[in-house]
Amino acid sequence: MNPGTYHVPVLAEASVAGIGAPELPNGIYVDATFGGGGHSRLILDAMDSNGRLFGFDQDSDAQDNAIADERFTLIPENFRYARNFLRLNGVRRIDGLLADLGVSSHQFDEGTRGFSTRFDAPLDMRMNQRSKLSAADITATYTVKDLTRIFQLYGELKRPHKVAHAIALSRENQCISRTGDLIQAIKHLAPNGKENQFHAQVFQALRIEVNDELGALKALLESTIHLMQAGGRLAIISYHSLEDRLVKHFMRSGNFDDNIKRDFKGAALCPFTPLKRKAVVANDKERADNPRSRSARLRMAIRTALSPDDINSLAA
Numbered sequence: 001m002n003p004g005t006y007h008v009p010v011l012a013e014a015s016v017a018g019i020g021a022p023e024l025p026n027g028i029y030v031d032a033t034f035g036g037g038g039h040s041r042l043i044l045d046a047m048d049s050n051g052r053l054f055g056f057d058q059d060s061d062a063q064d065n066a067i068a069d070e071r072f073t074l075i076p077e078n079f080r081y082a083r084n085f086l087r088l089n090g091v092r093r094i095d096g097l098l099a100d101l102g103v104s105s106h107q108f109d110e111g112t113r114g115f116s117t118r119f120d121a122p123l124d125m126r127m128n129q130r131s132k133l134s135a136a137d138i139t140a141t142y143t144v145k146d147l148t149r150i151f152q153l154y155g156e157l158k159r160p161h162k163v164a165h166a167i168a169l170s171r172e173n174q175c176i177s178r179t180g181d182l183i184q185a186i187k188h189l190a191p192n193g194k195e196n197q198f199h200a201q202v203f204q205a206l207r208i209e210v211n212d213e214l215g216a217l218k219a220l221l222e223s224t225i226h227l228m229q230a231g232g233r234l235a236i237i238s239y240h241s242l243e244d245r246l247v248k249h250f251m252r253s254g255n256f257d258d259n260i261k262r263d264f265k266g267a268a269l270c271p272f273t274p275l276k277r278k279a280v281v282a283n284d285k286e287r288a289d290n291p292r293s294r295s296a297r298l299r300m301a302i303r304t305a306l307s308p309d310d311i312n313s314l315a316a
Contacts (some may be wrong), residue, residue, distance in 0.1 A: 009038030019096030027095030155205030
């Protein structure tokens, strides 16, 4: 498989610079979303001979893109477990971590995976094909209340209960096992002229639920408090407001409620300091060359000297 066709890295130079390039020291770095390896190759190019890079990707398809470099190790697991698997590899502290969230171009373009509205395919959406829960399982077994919840929270639909009821009504007559079945069940609810956006929001909600994407992101971010040594760099690319809000709050306050703790002098007690106040977005050329970059938002932060023990005491 050609890594260049698997996935074109988004905001590549800016995100790699966010973790210390172009002069990366001989430290230990993590590409939490390896995919086609585009970001990893740039990190390796900037790294000296003593550096180490660990890539994570739970999608077995990504293993075909593994880089033959003695400095690189690919770990075929969900990044939510990064801290545990790094320990198994003898690593307790890292100097930088990069994550490009969301679905890879390959996953969208591989019709059989069920991520895209463009193909009639099994309603799957599992990033880790070893997982048991698929999108078809959700449409078949979730109650109207639970379906409403995920379409409201993860799809940000204006009438999530209508979509939930439409699915419940449709499955009484036939199994919703394919992407085409789902679109057929809900298409009468799509606003005129916004059909594609509506269907994409429904698919997004199911995909987030199938893969527990927000839960995994929270676990990864929280693990960086323990993994990252003082001065370490964190760079996260997100693609919708749900992800971006979690990243922004965490980098600013160290928690997802954006509750900044302060000492008796009023100084913020946070594990990270954002490098920029606003998110970095793609320029016009990248937006034209790579449509996936249009919704991308890159946030970067540097690890402060506040210890995990100090952070735990603040939470108590």
